Structure formats: C-alpha cells, structure tokens
Amino acid sequence: MSSFQLTIRPRKGWQALDLREIFLYRELLAFLVWRDVKIRYRQTLLGGLWAVLQPLIAMLIFTLIFNRLAGVRSDGPPYPLFAFAGLVPWTFFSAALSQSSNSLIGNQQLVSKVYFPRVFIPVGAVGGLLLDLLFSLCLLFILMVHYHWALSTKVLLLPLFMLAAFLAACGCGLILSSLNVSFRDIKYAVPFLIQMGIFLTPVIYPIRYIPARWQVLMGLNPMAGVVIGFRYCLLGSVASWAVMGLSVGISLSLFVFGLLIFRRMERHFADVI
Amino acid sequence: MRPILEIRHVSKQYRLGRAFARTETFREFLTRKLLSPLRALQGSRSEIGKPREQRFWALRDVSFDVLEGDVLGIIGRNGAGKSTLLKILSRITDPTEGTVTLRGRLASLLEVGTGFHAELTGRENIFLNGAILGMKRAEIISRFDEIVAFAEVEQFLDTPVKHYSSGMYVRLAFAVAAHLNPEILVVDEVLAVGDVAFQKKCLGKMSEVSRGGRTVLFVSHNMAAVENLCRRGIVLDRGSMVFAGGAKEAVRHYLNEVAGIEGRAGQVVDLEQARDRRSPLGKLLKRMEFYTCDDVPLSGGLPIGEQLKIRVHFELPRPTDRFDVGLGFSNAFGQRVFTAHSSFEPDRPHGQRMGAQVMLCDIPSLTLTPGNYSLRVWLDIGRTKADSIDDAARITLVPSDYYGTGKVPWNGAFVLKHRWYVEEATEERRKVNLPGAITQA
Numbered sequence: 001m002s003s004f005q006l007t008i009r010p011r012k013g014w015q016a017l018d019l020r021e022i023f024l025y026r027e028l029l030a031f032l033v034w035r036d037v038k039i040r041y042r043q044t045l046l047g048g049l050w051a052v053l054q055p056l057i058a059m060l061i062f063t064l065i066f067n068r069l070a071g072v073r074s075d076g077p078p079y080p081l082f083a084f085a086g087l088v089p090w091t092f093f094s095a096a097l098s099q100s101s102n103s104l105i106g107n108q109q110l111v112s113k114v115y116f117p118r119v120f121i122p123v124g125a126v127g128g129l130l131l132d133l134l135f136s137l138c139l140l141f142i143l144m145v146h147y148h149w150a151l152s153t154k155v156l157l158l159p160l161f162m163l164a165a166f167l168a169a170c171g172c173g174l175i176l177s178s179l180n181v182s183f184r185d186i187k188y189a190v191p192f193l194i195q196m197g198i199f200l201t202p203v204i205y206p207i208r209y210i211p212a213r214w215q216v217l218m219g220l221n222p223m224a225g226v227v228i229g230f231r232y233c234l235l236g237s238v239a240s241w242a243v244m245g246l247s248v249g250i251s252l253s254l255f256v257f258g259l260l261i262f263r264r265m266e267r268h269f270a271d272v273i
Numbered sequence: 274m275r276p277i278l279e280i281r282h283v284s285k286q287y288r289l290g291r292a293f294a295r296t297e298t299f300r301e302f303l304t305r306k307l308l309s310p311l312r313a314l315q316g317s318r319s320e321i322g323k324p325r326e327q328r329f330w331a332l333r334d335v336s337f338d339v340l341e342g343d344v345l346g347i348i349g350r351n352g353a354g355k356s357t358l359l360k361i362l363s364r365i366t367d368p369t370e371g372t373v374t375l376r377g378r379l380a381s382l383l384e385v386g387t388g389f390h391a392e393l394t395g396r397e398n399i400f401l402n403g404a405i406l407g408m409k410r411a412e413i414i415s416r417f418d419e420i421v422a423f424a425e426v427e428q429f430l431d432t433p434v435k436h437y438s439s440g441m442y443v444r445l446a447f448a449v450a451a452h453l454n455p456e457i458l459v460v461d462e463v464l465a466v467g468d469v470a471f472q473k474k475c476l477g478k479m480s481e482v483s484r485g486g487r488t489v490l491f492v493s494h495n496m497a498a499v500e501n502l503c504r505r506g507i508v509l510d511r512g513s514m515v516f517a518g519g520a521k522e523a524v525r526h527y528l529n530e531v532a533g534i535e536g537r538a539g540q541v542v543d544l545e546q547a548r549d550r551r552s553p554l555g556k557l558l559k560r561m562e563f564y565t566c567d568d569v570p571l572s573g574g575l576p577i578g579e580q581l582k583i584r585v586h587f588e589l590p591r592p593t594d595r596f597d598v599g600l601g602f603s604n605a606f607g608q609r610v611f612t613a614h615s616s617f618e619p620d621r622p623h624g625q626r627m628g629a630q631v632m633l634c635d636i637p638s639l640t641l642t643p644g645n646y647s648l649r650v651w652l653d654i655g656r657t658k659a660d661s662i663d664d665a666a667r668i669t670l671v672p673s674d675y676y677g678t679g680k681v682p683w684n685g686a687f688v689l690k691h692r693w694y695v696e697e698a699t700e701e702r703r704k705v706n707l708p709g710a711i712t713q714a
Contacts (some may be wrong), residue, residue: 004456008364008373020349031404033396035390088615113387114405115364270366 100173
C-alpha cells in the first residue's frame with residue numbers, strides 16, 4: 001500500500017488553493033491548454049491567421065473611423081500602430097473572457113464525471129489564448145518595421161504587463177465561469193460587457209483625452225493599465241504610473257478574489273451544472 | 274491491515290430546487306443574499322412567506338470498509354444512491370456529512386470517453402483522455418501500444434474520432450480507461466457499451482484487473498457479472514445501505530428484498546380474487562405461496578437455476594383419492610414452456626381425503642431463461658377439471674451466474690446444464706462422419 005492518504009469531508013467556507021494538487025496535476029493543465037489551441041481553429045480555412053486577423057481588421061476600421069473621420073489623435077506614434085498596440089492585449093482579454101466564462105458549462109461532461117482541479121478549466125482557456133497574443137505581437141513588430149518605429153529597452157517590462165493581462169483575464173474568467181454554472185445570465189452579459197469595455201479602456205483614444213483628475217479612475221479598469229503599459233513598453237508612449245499601478249493592483253486582487261470565489265463555489269459545480 | 278478505503282457515516286443531501294428544478298436567476302440570488310441580513314433582523318416571521326426548499330437525501334449514513342485487493346460490487350435500483358456514492362469517492366461532489374479516507378490513488382470510469390474531443394485524432398485523444406483520468410505523460414507513452422492494440426484502432430490513429438464508428442469510439446475510450454493503474458478502480462456500468470464481443474473483452478479485463486490484486490468497486494445492473502467478478506457486495510436502497518456481505522448473498526438479498534418490492538407476485542397469492550377462472554365445481558383453489566431455497570418466501574425475482582417451491586391450498590368438496598394439481602408456466606409470448614402436474618409424481622401418496630388440502634410442488638432448479646412468466650393453476654378431480662385459473666400468479670426469472678462464467682443465456686426458453694469438449698480431429702473421426710450417419714435434410 002502506498003503512503004498516499006486522502007480524507008474527503010464536507011468543505012465549509014473559504015478554501016485556499018491546494019498548490020500540492022495543482023503541482024500533481026500540472027501535466028493536465030498543459031494538455032488542456034494544448035487541446036484548446038489544437039481545436040480552436042480546426043476545420044477553418046485560415047486557421048491560426050484568425051489570431052492576427054481580428055486585431056488587424058479592427059485596427060484598420062478604427063484608423064478609418066476614429067482617426068480619419070472623427071479626428072482622434074494618438075499620443076505620438078502613427079495612429080495605426082497606436083491602435084494596434086492597444087488592440088493586441090484587448091483582443092486577448094476579450095477572447096479570454098468570453099472563452100473562460102463559458103468554459104465550465106462547455107466542459108459539463110468533465111465537471112460531472114471526473115475529478116481534477118477545476119481551476120484548470122477557466123485558466124486553461126485563458127492560457128490557450130496566450131499563443132494568439134504572441135502571434136499578434138509578432139505582427140505588431142512587423143508593423144513597427146513598416147512604420148520605422150524603433151523598439152526601446154522598455155520592451156523588457158512587457159512581460160510584466162502580459163502577466164497583468166493574464167491575471168486580470170483569469171480573475172474575471174474564474175468569477176464569471178463559476179457564476180455561469182448557476183446563473184446562465186452571464187452568458188448574455190459577457191458579450192455586452194466586452195462590447196462596452198473597449199470604450200472604457202483607452203484602446204481607441206489616448207488617456208490624455210480624459211481630464212487629468214479623472215484619469216486615476218480609469219485605473220480601476222484592470223485593462224486600462226495593461227493597454228497603457230503595452231504602448232509604453234512597445235511604442236514608448238507616455239506612462240501614467242498612477243493608472244498603471246492601480247490597474248496592476250486591481251488585476252492581482254481580481255485574480256486572488258477570483259480564486260477564492262471559485263474555490264468556494266466549485267464544490268457545488270457537479271450538483272448544479 | 275488497515276482498510277484502503279474507509280467510508281464513515283457518509284450522507285449526501287440534494288436541494289431539489291438546486292439540483293433538478295430551474296436554477297435561480299442571478300437577480301433572485303442577489304435579492305436573497307442582500308435581504309438575508311434583513312430577514313435575520315426580522316426574525317423567523319419572514320420565513321413564512323418563503324417557499325420551503327425541497328431537500329432529499331441521496332445517501333444516508335453509509336459506512337463500510339474496503340480492504341486492499343477486495344472486489345466489491347455495489348448494487349441497488351436506479352436512484353438508490355450508487356452513482357452519488359461513486360461521485361463522492363471520486364471527489365466529483367462533496368458529501369454533506371461524513372468522511373471518506375482513501376489510502377491509495379483512486380481512478381473512476383464513471384463514463385468511458387469522458388473528455389474525448391470529436392475534432393481530435395485517436396492518438397491525441399489517448400493522451401488527453403489519459404491525462405484527464407490522471408495518467409502521467411510518461412505512463413501514457415509507455416502503455417500507448419498496449420492501448421492501441423486493445424482498442425483495435427491502429428489504422429485510424431490519425432483520424433479525428435468524429436469519423437469513428439460508435440464501436441471504435443467506445444473501444445478506444447475503454448482501452449484508455451482500462452490501462453489506468455490506480456490502486457483503487459471504480460467502474461460504473463462500463464459493460465453496458467459496445468458489442469457482445471467487446472463486452473466479453475471488457476469483462477475479461479475486469480477479472481484480470483481484480484485477480485491482479487487491485488481494489489475494484491464495481492457498480493452494475495448485471496447481477497451475473499457482479500456474482501462472477503466480485504467477492505463482496507453491498508446493497509443500497511433509497512440512499513441507505515441495507516446489506517453488506519458476500520457478493521452472492523448481496524445479489525440474493527437484492528433480488529429478494531429490493532428488486533421486486535413494488536407490486537408483482539408477493540409470496541402469497543389469494544386465489545379468491547382471481548378473475549380468469551373456470552370453476553364448474555365451485556371456487557376450490559384458495560391460495561398459492563411461493564418460496565425459494567431454505568423456505569425463504571419469494572418476494573422478488575427468482576434467479577435462474579434457483580429452487581422454487583409453490584404451495585397450493587385448495588378444498589375437496591367430497592371424499593376422493595383421485596385429485597391432482599397442475600401448474601403451467603407460460604412465457605411472455607403466451608407459450609407454455611413447462612407444465613408441472615402432481616400425476617407426474619411417482620411417490621404421490623394415495624388415500625381418500627376431503628376438506629382443506631395443501632400440496633407442495635418443489636422444483637429444485639428452475640432453469641427457464643430470464644423474463645416474466647404467467648402461471649396457470651388447476652385442480653383435477655377424477656376426470657373433471659374442477660377449478661382452473663389462468664394467469665393466477667406471475668413470476669419473474671432474473672439473470673444469475675448459472676453457468677459460472679458470467680454469461681447469461683437470454684435466448685431460448687431453457688437453460689440446461691451441458692458440457693463442451695475439444696476433441697482431436699483425427700482421420701478416423703472424419704471418415705466415420707463422411708458417409709453421413711446423420712444426413713442433412
């Protein structure tokens with residue numbers, strides 16, 4: 001008999017993440033991410049191209065409508081670059097949100113038939129999109145070459161903002177997916193949230209368009225800091241440290257809060273789903 | 274030796290509103306949560322207006338131990354709590370009360386093919402499914418060839434499983450699950466899938482696993498398989514454990530006490546109420562009683578090959594020594610498959626009798642195939658059919674491990690003991706048969 005011992009008892013109240021278990025099942029997380037990547041563009045003509053096509057087309061439309069017609073100006077770099085640098089993390093976030101919030105009910109069979117750390121389902125859905133993020137970053141570099149816009153050493157800070165985007169997406173994904181198990185309202189709310197979110201995030205316009213005393217308020221939106229951070233690291237745009245700092249803090253707390261909520265609700269998933 | 278699995282006072286309560294009916298909407302949830310402090314302030318008075326939540330216990334205070342190497346069958350009707358128990362053991366859902374202590378890795382095959390993705394190829398699904406069931410990548414790689422060979426899908430490994438036939442799909446799914454290597458294996462109704470040949474293979478794998486000293490919990494409706502594969506058994510009924518013991522005894526208990534409890538032939542059938550009756554000399558047949566071995570009253574289905582005793586109470590209106598009782602068994606198609614008549618009994622005592630009589634028909638082994646049978650009972654006095662009742666009682670034959678192989682003969686009317694031998698195909702034997710002692714029509 002192995003020394004393995006496990007006691008199953010009713011769980012009550014708030015639970016911390018069982019890191020030992022996460023470590024034990026780490027290969028499964030990799031498999032789930034791999035599965036998501038593998039099937040996302042199966043049986044599509046353009047395949048992985050979709051990952052870059054979405055922000056690219058959005059960038060073209062934004063440039064035409066907001067820049068050319070409405071006269072929105074960037075904060076330095078050419079507007080297409082400016083818009084694209086914002087769209088890269090925003091596209092990641094919005095895709096991650098819509099996929100992870102539906103991940104639990106989309107994997108109903110897994111939830112009700114086998115045990116493994118449930119956290120993997122929404123987090124895996126977000127993880128699978130990191131690859132798309134990298135693809136669109138590559139396209140951004142190509143665009144920068146096209147516009148003769150040089151990269152500075154600030155790019156070394158980029159992983160920090162990628163991490164913030166990842167944490168924010170996971171945090172929201174954890175909360176929304178677990179709520180979605182009981183309340184299918186979430187399924188309808190999320191697309192709307194995403195649609196509105198782009199206007200509440202400085203993707204189309206630079207943050208200086210917002211009156212200085214309200215700018216910090218923008219920091220409550222976790223993606224605001226990420227978008228500003230991406231532009232700062234990649235295009236050398238002005239940094240608004242207060243907004244960025246607040247946003248990163250919010251991302252981190254969203255993630256922790258998301259984990260707690262998720263852990264509290266997960267014990268009922270199999271009964272309710 | 275400490276048990277590998279200890280289950281102590283495990284209960285599981287479901288809120289009906291939550292598990293089965295419409296789930297509450299977000300607005301209702303918010304209102305409930307926001308108003309709950311207010312309600313607490315107002316005291317219990319506000320509880321009156323609130324609809325009472327329906328709750329029910331899917332499992333109630335279940336305790337048992339499983340020793341290492343035990344093969345335990347879990348039987349019970351649908352909704353008895355079997356699946357809930359397995360879900361708790363495999364940590365899919367929490368118990369409401371009680372604890373479970375596991376001293377070994379547990380893997381469950383609650384449903385084969387869990388996590389299979391139609392768009393992925395057979396090869397990819399083996400890895401994904403293996404990982405979901407708790408296998409390490411290295412483990413999967415080392416057993417990969419075995420899994421593929423068992424599933425017989427070599428040529429289609431790189432085809433998406435959505436193009437698989439359902440048989441191939443199930444074979445592959447079972448193959449992955451069967452090559453798991455946990456200390457405790459939980460199997461639920463796996464045998465209900467696939468064709469007969471594959472079911473046989475699965476049963477073979479199961480007994481191989483259990484002989485290999487692995488601890489197995491096996492849930493099935495196939496009583497023959499439970500008797501054949503398991504050493505011990507527990508019976509669940511309406512959430513409670515009503516029996517624990519040997520597998521054979523558990524199956525018997527289930528069939529007698531649990532399976533047939535609702536309706537059908539009780540142990541005593543009152544013939545006064547019988548409708549389909551011809552009684553030229555009056556209602557002479559009074560009642561019938563059914564027993565199985567050791568004079569245990571029969572209250573459920575009778576396993577194939579078990580003893581059946583039928584006691585018939587009747588009345589003789591005048592003194593006679595020429596009276597006989599007959600029993601006819603007809604199958605679901607209305608075809609008489611067996612007739613028992615007291616005139617077939619050589620040792621039947623003679624002598625004049627009158628008034629209340631009892632005759633017992635003892636069938637040491639009733640070897641009819643599983644199904645429902647209708648009984649006709651009649652009383653002959655002299656040459657007269659004095660009283661006869663059609664469809665006087667019904668009896669259900671249920672599968673058992675009659676042949677000791679776990680195979681249940683469903684076809685035909687009877688099961689009969691018989692043997693098979695493999696003989697050498699020698700020259701002489703072939704010659705003798707050639708001219709045709711038996712000629713084909």
